[in-house]
Amino acid sequence: MKLDFFRKIGFGLAPDEEIPSDPIAWAERQVEKPAKLTWPGQIPSEQELLDHRAEFVYQDRKVIREKFKNDRKAYEEAKTQLRYKTGERYFPSLETVIRHHAAVKGEAPVFERLWHFWCNHFAISEKDMLDRWNTGGYQREIIRPNMCGNFTDLVKKVTVSWTMIHHLDNTQSVGPNSKWGQNRRKRGEPATVNENHARELLELHTVSPAAGYTQQDVINLAYIMAGWENKWSKKREECNPVDFNAKKHEPGTHEVLGKGYKQRGISSKTKLFDAIEDLCAHPSTRRFIGWKLVRHFVTDDPTDEMIAPLIKAWDETDGDLPSVYKALIKVVYDHTGSHKKFLNPEVWLLQCVRISGTNWPPSPEVMAYDFKSKPRQEARQPSIIMRELGHNLLAPAQPNGWPDTEAEWLSPELLIRRLAASSKFTNDRKYSVFVDYHKVAEKNFDAMDDIKYFLHKAKNVDFYSNPKRMGQALFSSEWMLKV
Amino acid sequence: MTISRRHFISGMGSLTLLGSPLFNARAASMKKKNFVVVMLRGGMDGLTAIQPNDSKMQKVRPDILVKGVKKLNSDFNIHPRLKSFYECWQDGKASVVHATSIPYTLRSHFDGQNLMESGGHTPYTEKTGWLGRGIEVSALGGLAISLPMPLLLRGNNTLDNFFPTWMSLPNDGDLSVIQSSYSEGSALAEVMNRVRSRPVSMMQRNGDNKAHELAVVAAQELRREDGPRVAVFDIGGFDTHAAQGGEDGAHGECLADFDKVLSTLRHGLGDQFDQTLIVTLTEFGRKVEQNGGYGTEHGYGTAVLMAGGLLKSPQVYADWPGLATKNLFERQDLNATTDARSVYCSAMSACFDIDFKTMQDKAFFGDPLKDLTDQLFKV
Numbered sequence: 027m028k029l030d031f032f033r034k035i036g037f038g039l040a041p042d043e044e045i046p047s048d049p050i051a052w053a054e055r056q057v058e059k060p061a062k063l064t065w066p067g068q069i070p071s072e073q074e075l076l077d078h079r080a081e082f083v084y085q086d087r088k089v090i091r092e093k094f095k096n097d098r099k100a101y102e103e104a105k106t107q108l109r110y111k112t113g114e115r116y117f118p119s120l121e122t123v124i125r126h127h128a129a130v131k132g133e134a135p136v137f138e139r140l141w142h143f144w145c146n147h148f149a150i151s152e153k154d155m156l157d158r159w160n161t162g163g164y165q166r167e168i169i170r171p172n173m174c175g176n177f178t179d180l181v182k183k184v185t186v187s188w189t190m191i192h193h194l195d196n197t198q199s200v201g202p203n204s205k206w207g208q209n210r211r212k213r214g215e216p217a218t219v220n221e222n223h224a225r226e227l228l229e230l231h232t233v234s235p236a237a238g239y240t241q242q243d244v245i246n247l248a249y250i251m252a253g254w255e256n257k258w259s260k261k262r263e264e265c266n267p268v269d270f271n272a273k274k275h276e277p278g279t280h281e282v283l284g285k286g287y288k289q290r291g292i293s294s295k296t297k298l299f300d301a302i303e304d305l306c307a308h309p310s311t312r313r314f315i316g317w318k319l320v321r322h323f324v325t326d327d328p329t330d331e332m333i334a335p336l337i338k339a340w341d342e343t344d345g346d347l348p349s350v351y352k353a354l355i356k357v358v359y360d361h362t363g364s365h366k367k368f369l370n371p372e373v374w375l376l377q378c379v380r381i382s383g384t385n386w387p388p389s390p391e392v393m394a395y396d397f398k399s400k401p402r403q404e405a406r407q408p409s410i411i412m413r414e415l416g417h418n419l420l421a422p423a424q425p426n427g428w429p430d431t432e433a434e435w436l437s438p439e440l441l442i443r444r445l446a447a448s449s450k451f452t453n454d455r456k457y458s459v460f461v462d463y464h465k466v467a468e469k470n471f472d473a474m475d476d477i478k479y480f481l482h483k484a485k486n487v488d489f490y491s492n493p494k495r496m497g498q499a500l501f502s503s504e505w506m507l508k509v
Numbered sequence: 510m511t512i513s514r515r516h517f518i519s520g521m522g523s524l525t526l527l528g529s530p531l532f533n534a535r536a537a538s539m540k541k542k543n544f545v546v547v548m549l550r551g552g553m554d555g556l557t558a559i560q561p562n563d564s565k566m567q568k569v570r571p572d573i574l575v576k577g578v579k580k581l582n583s584d585f586n587i588h589p590r591l592k593s594f595y596e597c598w599q600d601g602k603a604s605v606v607h608a609t610s611i612p613y614t615l616r617s618h619f620d621g622q623n624l625m626e627s628g629g630h631t632p633y634t635e636k637t638g639w640l641g642r643g644i645e646v647s648a649l650g651g652l653a654i655s656l657p658m659p660l661l662l663r664g665n666n667t668l669d670n671f672f673p674t675w676m677s678l679p680n681d682g683d684l685s686v687i688q689s690s691y692s693e694g695s696a697l698a699e700v701m702n703r704v705r706s707r708p709v710s711m712m713q714r715n716g717d718n719k720a721h722e723l724a725v726v727a728a729q730e731l732r733r734e735d736g737p738r739v740a741v742f743d744i745g746g747f748d749t750h751a752a753q754g755g756e757d758g759a760h761g762e763c764l765a766d767f768d769k770v771l772s773t774l775r776h777g778l779g780d781q782f783d784q785t786l787i788v789t790l791t792e793f794g795r796k797v798e799q800n801g802g803y804g805t806e807h808g809y810g811t812a813v814l815m816a817g818g819l820l821k822s823p824q825v826y827a828d829w830p831g832l833a834t835k836n837l838f839e840r841q842d843l844n845a846t847t848d849a850r851s852v853y854c855s856a857m858s859a860c861f862d863i864d865f866k867t868m869q870d871k872a873f874f875g876d877p878l879k880d881l882t883d884q885l886f887k888v
Binding site: 195198199200210214215216217218220221222225229230235241244368414423424425426432433436437438439441442443445446447448449450480483484488495498499502503504505507508 | 636682
């Protein structure tokens with residue numbers, strides 16, 4: 027039995043969880059269809075959150091700025107009240123709680139790890155307050171339900187999602203020869219496409235730079251995408267459903283990676299989907315995704331041999347994701363013990379919580395919010411903790427998401443934060459629980475004998491033997507940081 | 510959009526300080542000079558910061574052209590939000606290198622930022638940064654004080670980073686037991702050694718860790734004769750595809766963020782500002798023509814802003830390619846006629862007292878760079 031496998035592919039086994047007798051079958055069962063979220067409290071819909079954003083941006087940009095233009099103090103107070111009313115300070119923490127609850131209490135930890143992976147692959151970076159209302163809902167409603175089908179369908183959903191379009195500026199794109207473009211140019215105004223979304227669709231989401239596309243390919247894909255926008259209205263600004271605006275679309279046939287895309291039927295909107303299908307079927311895409319999956323779960327330096335089974339599964343099923351996940355699961359199992367991965371702060375924290383039964387995340391009672399005042403410290407704690415760990419989940423700095431290698435996650439300051447969090451989660455009465463660490467070791471670690479000896483040392487580090495020190499030491503140990 | 514972008518920027522600040530000469534013989538025998546790199550992420554628009562006097566600007570940027578600029582010389586004007594920078598200029602302590610860039614033309618932020626830090630040619634191939642290698646060859650290793658260690662500084666295994674937290678650390682006895690689980694000689698064990706040798710004073714947190722707040726700490730540390738010699742700041746938000754604006758637009762706000770760091774450093778360093786060189790670093794410039802959203806797209810050529818007493822004289826150093834369409838890179842961007850790495854190599858050579866050739870070989874792979882030390886810096 028490889029006990030480390032349950033942490034390499036999931037979050038480890040909880041105190042009340044049996045050791046599965048067939049680990050591979052246990053893991054495979056979890057990736058066939060999307061798991062339900064387990065959070066017993068309120069889960070706001072993407073639309074509800076977009077309504078909150080709409081209220082905020084309209085009031086902020088159009089109403090209170092005008093109303094209080096001569097009274098800075100009153101303006102600031104009005105804005106603070108607006109933040110409370112729209113949950114601006116609250117939702118990021120709630121999203122963290124929803125995510126953490128599924129990871130530590132749910133019965134599909136392997137699925138949850140994969141969800142985290144895709145959220146980071148199709149990352150929404152810290153931009154224009156997307157983390158306050160939009161990124162979480164997008165992850166729950168666009169990514170999560172679509173990650174156990176075909177990769178192509180997932181990419182289509184993500185590409186024309188409100189959040190990704192706003193994140194990568196596609197609304198700004200105007201085809202130079204589109205109706206709008208022509209009118210603008212007549213008035214002497216510039217009309218050009220915004221290449222941002224097209225570039226990331228190629229570089230980050232599908233084929234990767236290994237496909238050897240050119241700047242012209244990027245521009246041509248931007249032409250193909252022009253017209254996909256978040257509809258604007260006076261009272262909601264950009265906060266309206268995604269729409270294809272044919273008046274901004276660049277007419278004609280444009281080539282990407284050597285293939286031309288022309289209109290089929292009455293609408294030119296299908297051109298983008300045709301292009302996505304070919305990008306997803308490109309050999310570079312399966313290689314890129316396979317490499318990224320193996321790098322996330324197995325090792326910072328994946329070999330061709332490790333990636334090959336994933337590519338094969340993709341070849342045989344035309345990108346059926348559960349088949350790729352099952353190939354991944356076997357590769358992870360085979361390399362458990364021989365290859366270790368330095369865990370990112372979130373996975374590490376969630377493993378510490380799940381294997382020990384630590385009281386985290388906060389309960390629905392703690393997370394209750396009245397939308398009238400500043401959210402309580404305890405309710406903001408999930409966001410705060412993740413920020414302190416250097417892993418502010420909903421707001422990576424760049425569209426390429428959080429890094430995924432030891433070199434990028436290991437520094438004195440980041441280690442200090444893990445050490446401090448280990449101490450906090452085992453000493454603070456809000457979170458700590460009584461734990462039989464010997465049992466935890468026997469259930470979750472192949473090196474259980476070394477760990478028991480280590481726990482004994484930790485407990486008796488000075489004159490006063492203190493069992494709580496066992497948790498703090500275990501959480502900070504190499505066995506927990508790397509698996 | 511402006512408001513939220515502001516928020517984005519202030520959240521992004523981070524600071525890295527390094528190079529305590531306390532344990533270092535070479536450093537102890539040298540006059541202390543400080544080198545500060547401010548990374549401007551997202552693609553800083555050199556044409557907005559330092560505007561050429563060219564009627565084409567009005568034509569291609571009718572809605573985002575900055576008014577109220579101040580004159581630097583007959584050919585260039587400066588953005589009004591670069592207030593402290595302009596004061597430095599008037600005091601003879603600021604210069605600009607224009608029409609410059611790192612040798613990267615493919616317009617991707619991630620690849621571009623990777624290369625601006627690594628100093629190489631192929632993204633994600635170098636695991637170390639040009640500044641890290643420069644420090645290594647200078648033998649100025651020692652204490653470093655940021656949350657993630659920027660790639661720019663990697664390459665020197667004696668580095669440390671600093672970005673204080675409010676949580677408290679287990680005591681050293683506990684840390685010693687924890688360390689006993691770390692494989693001997695591993696990166697993890699190495700980092701733990703550095704954590705455990707950290708003075709208590711570095712475990713305290715004041716303020717919000719914003720770039721200009723960290724600049725207060727940076728100035729205090731850099732000012733100390735036995736303090737660090739290198740600091741790295743990280744400011745984001747320059748990727749203004751929309752609402753780039755004129756004086757009060759998003760790009761102006763970003764430049765003001767940089768300017769605030771500069772003024773804090775100048776004030777805090779006092780006399781030491783004369784022994785200091787501050788340079789900016791960005792992944793690329795922005796297209797000459799504005800886009801439909803009153804912003805600009807990813808481009809190529811940009812400017813490097815420099816401040817400090819180690820500069821020779823206030824000047825805009827440029828082999829100016831002009832803005833006529835035929836002179837633009839791919840007919841759309843300001844061309845880069847100076848490899849920005851020549852500036853950085855010369856700057857490290859001047860600040861670390863290492864000859865240019867050695868620095869070129871060790872920090873920039875012996876690439877054909879131009880020695881600009883005599884033109885730009887006091888040696």
